[in-house]
Amino acid sequence: MKFKWHLFILALLLNQSRAIAQSSxxxxxxxxxxxxxxxxxxxxxxxxxxxxxxxxxxxxxxxxxxxxxxxxxxxxxxxxxxxxxxxxxxxxxxxxxxxxxxxxxxxxxxxxxxxxxxxxxxxxxxxxxxxxxxxxxxxxxxxxxxxxxxxxxxxxxxxxxxxxxxxxxxxxxxxxxxxxxxxxxxxxxxxxxxxxxxxxxxxxxxxxxxxxxxxxxxxxxxxxxxxxxxxxxxxxxxxxxxxxxxxxxxxxxxxxxxxxxxxxxxxxxxxxxxxxxxxxxxxxxxxxxxxxxxxxxxxxxxxxxxxxxxxxxxxxxxxxxxxxxxxxxxxxxxxxxxxxxxxxxxxxxHLPPNVTLPDVPKAKPVMAIPSIQFTSASYLEDMLPAPVNSPTPLTFEDLRQDYGFVLYRTKIQGGRKGLLTIEKLRDYAIILANGKRIGVLDRRLNQDSLSITLPKGEVTLDILVENMGRINFGKFLLENKKGITGKVSFNREELRNWQMFGLPFQDLSQIHYKTSPLISNGPVVKTASFKVDQVADTYLDMQKWGKGMVWVNGHNLGRYWGIGPQQTLYLPAEWLKKGKNDIVILELLKPQSQELHSLTNPVLNSIAN
Structure with a gap:
């Protein structure tokens, strides 16, 4: 009993001394x-x-x-x-x-x-x-x-x-x-x-x-x-x-x-x-x-x-x-x-005399997880919320949307070939006609138009726009709205009567998946689970994928893009669990991709040809 009491007093004194040290x-x-x-x-x-x-x-x-x-x-x-x-x-x-x-x-x-x-x-x-x-x-x-x-x-x-x-x-x-x-x-x-x-x-x-x-x-x-x-x-x-x-x-x-x-x-x-x-x-x-x-x-x-x-x-x-x-x-x-x-x-x-540095901690454990097969998918059309209607395109800010994507949709008479122009695109657009991808536009390359051929009949024209990140330095901080910030025209004729569908991808729980075969060359969200018997750092190898984002156990790991230089996504051990883990991939350009591998080292310097 005396021993326990002495331990209690010692612990109390230690806590008091720590409190004094922290408050000094x-x-x-x-x-x-x-x-x-x-x-x-x-x-x-x-x-x-x-x-x-x-x-x-x-x-x-x-x-x-x-x-x-x-x-x-x-x-x-x-x-x-x-x-x-x-x-x-x-x-x-x-x-x-x-x-x-x-x-x-x-x-x-x-x-x-x-x-x-x-x-x-x-x-x-x-x-x-x-x-x-x-x-x-x-x-x-x-x-x-x-x-x-x-x-x-x-x-x-x-x-x-x-x-x-x-x-x-x-x-x-x-x-x-x-x-x-x-x-x-x-x-x-x-x-x-x-x-x-x-x-x-x-x-x-x-x-x-x-x-x-x-x-x-x-x-x-x-x-x-x-x-x-x-x-x-x-x-x-x-x-x-x-x-x-x-x-x-x-x-x-x-x-x-x-x-x-x-x-x-x-x-x-x-x-x-x-x-x-x-x-x-x-x-x-x-x-x-x-x-x-x-x-x-x-x-x-x-x-x-x-x-x-x-x-x-x-x-x-x-x-x-x-x-x-x-x-x-x-x-x-x-x-x-x-x-x-x-x-x-x-x-x-340059340390004071008699001061030595702690030993350098060992490198963290790293592993390659077994390849992951994706058989369940959700397509763009299945994920759309209620639209916002406007005669002209609205920006992300107009829609009170911070990040992610907005799908812009209108109807256009088909059976024609012509130049589609998007003024002040910010920042990356995938263009679809009746759900099929017919082109992309990339602000990095100063692209704002492309020649397209529309199928016959009335065509549903979709423009999926990605906010690639607002400008963080210089005077253009003051010109930082995202989405389609100008007008859209086809053969110089302005397209009007738009529906806007916000896709911020902040809550993935409402996405419903199917196991049906690939039905579109458009953007897709895929999900799978994988098991590990230990947790360690790993790097998801995105080199056979196109462009998108990855979530593991609800954590957004960031963007990947085949153009490089970054070709892997770092998955920290702290966000893995022993046993079953869940993964979701938003793939914009290569919906046919079905298998994901991982590596034990990052690939950060590989530019696509």
Whole structure:
């Protein structure tokens, strides 16, 4: 009995000491040349990692990998369109629980740099803005327009409730908070930046605030009184000279985005940068006492419909891949790469005396699952909801639809050949006549018309349009509506009287499947189940499929597209179950595909001929 009582007292004391340790506040301040943590010089060696791009069940494991590489800090954005997907409806649960992400980082001995600006870029849908902002009358993002600031304030106040208590000056581990994001590349309105600062303070972010801009735009995006962090340069002399010129001749010096590699978009080779090219630069920066944030340390995967796109008006439209591997030190599945090991060796040189790094965790188990046969399917016509009717095509935003697909349907007299033209198509269209595919149009290729031959009689003309991701950077943020955003004509005669069917593919439970033979060359949804006697990471091999999306056990794994460079979809062990698992594939171009294989390695650099 005494032994049990002693154990109880010991446990109570341990819990009290943990509570005291977790509630103890620290100070984090700026000196003329360095950051000061509790009054002592502190060099941030940080790595960017975004909570929605990693399964929540794997957050802790990724943070252990960060510690083992020598990082002392994690950087993350906060994503408005995840947390307020519909106006006034907030979600901080599950994989959106950013506060839990920050708390786990603290438990793993990591500080956090928080980037909760409403705009994030991040190769993310609409740069993080929720689609519904475009339905607000006169609203202009990244401006002093009143309705935008009203929605901005509502959002940042909710974020503050979640995260302001976790700042270092309140006993948490958030060292600094960034206002806006690379605003200097978009504008130079200092009054707008000051409003940002005031809103952040109102939301409870009362610690250190800073700005972050590419070096050429830092003068536009900096704000007097706030530390100006710089992106994209790593020459210590240039970094210090730029910061000094913007910050009254003082530091500290922080490279907020240091790029050891880059992201991918569809139809272009996988971007890789040899680690050897950056080892010396990392050593030089750390030797100069400059703090750094690697973008990315671990990219992960942009799942669901959250991939963004780039467009500058004079360049092709560039929708980004689901894999956000980024050629980062930690690969898409969270395993150490040669780049990780080389960077780790550099960081070890700059640790305080007698400090050693934890051992690098072993690579995660990986497996190839048995091939999956698909015999049940649902066709486009079987999935259509009630239509919305309009004389002219309506955009996704008009239909109050965020992501996915919209089917546009009208009737046209057949027995003719001619040119079908779709003005301002955004972004990818499959054209069907009486349910049979007769062509595709791709915004990447500046395609807006094609010659078609219509069968005789009255023809049902269908145009299935896919939103490939709203633009996430630059002035075209302000022109980001999706679907058919102009008129449709056949031989220069405008087609009218449209039905629109929304297909967001957010709830798959209402899809009904058949086991009948293939009846169409149009889009199809297929389902199957498979069994595994163990769970481990795997990569679904989509090389014999065309274009679409995959769900496993209800988790949307993202897009695949045969044009490459990404040819596999990463399926994390955390989302598999021992025994029976369910899989659903939306296939747009190759409905005849019946078999799916998996691999033990990703294929991220294979461009179709």
């Amino acid at each position: 506040t620290h100070t984090f301040a700026l000196s003329d040349s360095t950051f000061l943590l509790d009054g002592k010089p502190f060099q941030m060696i940080s790595g960017e990692m975004h909570y929605p791009r990693v399964p929540k069940e794997a957050w802790r494991a990724r943070m252990k990998m960060a510690k083992a590489m020598g990082l002392n800090t994690i950087g993350t954005y906060v994503f408005w369109n995840l947390h307020e997907p519909q106006k006034g409806k907030f979600d901080f649960s599950g994989n959106n629980d950013v506060a839990e992400f920050v708390k786990i980082a603290k438990e793993e001995g990591l500080w956090v740099i928080l980037r909760p600006s409403p705009y994030v870029c991040a190769e993310w849908e609409f740069g993080g803005y929720p689609y519904w902002l475009q339905n607000e009358k006169n609203l202009v993002v990244r401006s002093t327009e009143a309705s935008y600031l009203k929605e901005y304030e509502t959002y940042i106040m909710e974020v503050g409730k979640q995260l302001a208590p976790l700042q270092v000056n309140h006993g948490g581990n958030i060292l600094m908070v960034q206002i806006e994001n690379e605003y200097g590349s978009f504008g130079k309105d200092k009054a707008y930046l000051k409003i940002n600062q005031d809103l952040f303070k109102k939301a409870g972010f009362d610690g250190l605030l800073y700005t972050c801009d590419p070096a050429p735009d830092a003068r536009n995006g900096s704000l007097p009184g706030l530390l100006p962090a710089v992106n994209g340069i790593d020459d210590p002399k240039r970094v210090k000279g730029l910061v000094d010129s913007l910050h009254n001749g003082k530091g500290p010096y922080y490279i907020a985005e240091w790029y050891p590699a880059w992201f991918d978009w569809w139809g272009t080779a996988h971007h890789t940068v040899p680690a050897e090219k950056y080892v010396g630069k990392l050593d030089t920066v750390l030797s100069a006492g400059i703090s750094i944030n690697m973008y990315m340390f671990h990219g992960g995967t942009t799942r669901g419909f959250m991939t963004g796109s780039n467009y500058k008006g004079y360049t092709p439209f560039e929708p980004q891949t689901s894999s956000y591997d980024y050629d980062a030190p930690l690969d898409e599945a969270g395993n150490a790469t040669p780049k990780y090991m080389l960077f780790r060796s550099v960081i070890q040189k």
